[in-house]
Amino acid sequence: MIEIKNNWELTVRKALSEYAVSLGICNESFTSTRIMMQTPPKPEMGDFAIPFFPFSKIFRKAPHLIASEVKNIIEGLKNRPKGTISADGPYLNIKTDLVDAAKKLWEKIDIETLAYGRNRSMNGQKIMIEFSCPNTNKPLHLGHLRNNIIGESTAEILKANGADVQKVNLINDRGVHICKSMLAYMQFGNERTPRSENKKSDHFVGDFYVKYNDWAINQPDAEKEAQKLLVKWENGDKKTIDLWSKMNTWAVDGIFETYQTTGISFDKLYYESETYMLGKDLVLQGLENGIFTKEKDGSVWIDLSEIGLDKKILLRSDGTSLYITQDLGTAVSRHEDWPFNKQIYVVASEQQYHFKVLFYILKKLGFSWADNLFHLSYGMVNLPDGKMKSREGTVVDADDLLKTLAKMAKREIIQKNREDDVEDLTLTSSSIALAALNYYLLQVNPTKDMIFNPAESISFNGNTGPYLQYMGARITSMLKKYELVEKENSSPSEFNPSLLDLQDEHALLKQIMLFPETVELAGKELNPTIIAGYLYDLSRMYSRYYHDHRILDAGADKLIYARVVLSKMVLQILKNAYILLGIPFLESM
RNA sequence: GUAGCCAUAGCUCAGUUGGAUAGAGCAUUAGAUUGCGGAUCUAAAGGUCGGAGGUUCGAAUCCUCUUGGCUACGCCA
Known part of the structure; x- marks a missing residue:
């Protein structure tokens, strides 16, 4: 996805500088202005959007004029990336052609499997x-x-x-x-x-x-x-x-x-x-170097006024740490x-x-x-009925909580009559409990205090760990069925991404391509919530797709296969993202 | 008192470097199942992004002030 993005960015820049020349504007005056690649509010508008407000001043033209001019220039270019563009007001919307990219994507995911999404942005650190x-x-x-x-x-x-x-x-x-x-x-x-x-x-x-x-x-x-x-x-x-x-x-x-x-x-x-x-020697050293001061009673202090704070004791008067x-x-x-x-x-x-x-x-x-x-x-974790206080005995014990969640999961499995479909009832319930817990905890930004609602976390509906897990199990189950059918038919197919021309399919492919960037961003920001949000979006998109469109009986073999490949890719991303969030993957649940 | 963090729908939370009509889930209401796992999906309704200024073509996002909540400021850890 990054490659596609960069490619378009270069093209737009080229168009802009061509435009600048025609207006007699010095190239350098706008090269420092960044071209923003954003996502349009509605998917049917395109995959990327570039606003031209920032260029308005430099070109002394209204943003919507720049957008349409850039569009014209790009369309006149011989060497331009595949895809369609449209100027919608002050924005240039780009709809990429994902056929090539999808083919490469599948080759990559098929080979890399669990490594897909991993990158080298922090290599050597x-x-x-x-x-x-x-x-x-x-x-x-x-x-x-x-x-x-x-x-x-x-x-x-x-x-x-x-x-x-x-x-x-x-x-x-x-x-x-x-x-x-x-x-x-x-x-x-x-x-x-x-x-x-x-x-x-x-x-x-x-x-x-x-x-x-x-x-x-x-x-x-x-x-x-x-x-x-x-x-x-x-x-x-x-x-x-x-x-x-x-x-x-x-x-x-x-x-x-x-x-x-x-x-x-x-x-x-x-x-x-x-x-x-440890540390006492360090303090004594600092004392020698004049960084710290010693009081009459023998205690050692540091003056923190430099960072707007008071002073702080580093060694007790009796010399202890x-x-x-x-x-x-x-x-x-x-x-x-x-x-x-x-x-x-x-x-x-x-x-x-x-x-x-x-x-x-x-x-x-x-x-x-x-x-x-x-x-x-x-931040702190509180409960729906109030704060956790050790003094009042309202602390939620970790083991108790896990047990409770597992019990709830087990009850649900039994109620849904899925006991026989599940390999190991106890193991499955505790895996669901873990997914519920971990996802719920990570879906909230770390900096914030949060309220943990056990019943909500274990629910199979909504933005929860079990929901995400269910997506993985459902795709797995479907793919298993496909393998059986495929053996009977044994018609070797080739992945033809051009058959994936539905809006939903396009959106899914895009989301899949976004995974490595998302991992990189989450790493840079030290924030698992970013992965959680991504994973939920992907699951919801696939869920809708799966509901609205047939996969195993889509008709032509080639179409079936294309959709199966798409599903395989989604499943792989789910698995890879699960690992990052501590959500156990379950084949059946 | 001083400092830090937080404030987005009834509730729980998202919201990438400032960009198009601020998004999900739960709960509520109305729908969808001869179906690849309905543990699902669709839709409606729900908002003065705590408040007031400011910067900007443009602010939930940046700055200042202010209100409320939490936390810290120990010869505890």
């Missing part, structure tokens, strides 16, 4: 992306699910653009909050284990965190005791460390079970218990581990201040790559 970053005192919740899928999807999109991507996860396995669940276990645990209680291990740990909070209400010393336990941990007290590592293993194992069922994975794990000491100290350290050590061109932090928008400061400090410390750190900030 090493991009590290950090996401999820769970605490090991409780299971994942809905907010994590948004974080996870934004991270995973963005990583896939970057890879599709040719980048070398490393997905990392920093596990927050240390600190007072961890000690709290340990404290509760020491008192109420009685050597119970997830296995003895037959409970998912992270939930088992999470229960003790809840227990701590219940207990702490009537226990004024609770906080203090937790602090004491932390000191013991930091001093390497054997019993404490043993319990810590036992409970952490439970928590982490459970959390990774959730990753597994939701299709989330990482290339490298960092543990806060190992990294929390803080969260930001640690993040300084991990950033540096990560760059040493794997010298990235860019690092993306997928972290909730609450922490915008933190990252602003973090990046600024790293820059101050002289790391030039600090300019290539990016906070991919996302």
Whole structure:
């Protein structure tokens, strides 16, 4: 599509300069003015539209005159791209001839299959992306699910653009909050284990965190005791460390079970218990270099007035590290581990201040790559009936939610009497649940807060994951049928794209050709929502086409085959886009 | 208080670098099935793009102000 576009752009430019010469206007006065290639409001108007407003001043002509003159000039050209043009008011509308392009497109998709849409726009770039970053005192919740899928999807999109991507996860396995669940276990645990209680291990740990909070209400010393336990941990007290590592293993194992069922994975794990000491040296160095200042009590600070902020503490008066100290350290050590061109932090928008400061400090410390750190900030996820609040117990547990969605999907399959058509009922239901969840989360721009409506997400109607999945399943089913028929007929056909002359077919071909550009844009913008929108448009277009026009009994063999090829291409794009969005492909559902 | 983010149809959301009559889904109403999977499709209705200025031939999009909501501003993470 890009080639076609560029070709037309060149042609229009040529026509414009010819026009300029005839008017006695210097060529250079408008070469800097960009020719805009836009999409007309209605498909029947054409594939591209070029407005001539910007040239109006230079040519001292009304835009509609320029449009019609350009049209005339182009039509007089010997060497012009195939297609028809019309001047509609101030616009030049171009209807391309997709026959050649469609043929090439099919050859390309047929060969590349899953690689179609992938491009080299980010070749040679090493991009590290950090996401999820769970605490090991409780299971994942809905907010994590948004974080996870934004991270995973963005990583896939970057890879599709040719980048070398490393997905990392920093596990927050240390600190007072961890000690709290340990404290509760020491008192109420009685050597119970997830296995003895037959409970998912992270939930088992999470229960003790809840227990701590219940207990702490009537226990004024609770906080203090937790602090004491932390000191013991930091001093390497054997019993404490043993319990810590036992409970952490439970928590982490459970959390990774959730990753597994939701299709989330990482290339490298960092543990806060190992990294929390990093960064202190950096701060001391900065102090020596005069970037930071030391207070009388021994604490170290940075003045942020340069970026319009207050000052920020970097080391406590007792010399110990803080969260930001640690993040300084991990950033540096990560760059040493794997010298990235860019690092993306997928972290909730609450922490915008933190990252602003973090990046600024790293820059101050002289790391030039600090300019290539990016906070991919996302908004909160709320429920239709209000906010998620941990204090009020309205947090939506990730595993529970997935289970609920899967149950809803299963019920639907059974209700539709499709139990026998589906290979594995449980697997299929959970795949549908995943599609519902991931698509719903990605269809909203990351920057925005959003409301997650479980019932709406799992619906098979409308702009949902299951709807998209259904398109894939339906095309697959149809193509299977075609294969059977084809074997009987065994009349080898050649793809003849000129038979695809319906408006809907033209639009579909165009949409298919747009996929690589869409992947590139989503990568550039670090925004999976762009893919989601594209995928939904494609599905809706095909859905209508499929409804209005027969494919397998379209009449002539050649026409059938042409439409089958079109369907095959759509299916391939669906599959490729599914991967980018974490939507499982199902042959039947 | 200061800073950041957000505000588009009753609800949930799209809207590429400013461009033609601002688009979907849900819900509502009215339709389509001797059908390749109807888990679908079509149509109607629904809008002062929070408000006011400004820039521009042209603004949902850019700038200023303003209103409302959320978040952050800790020797927590």
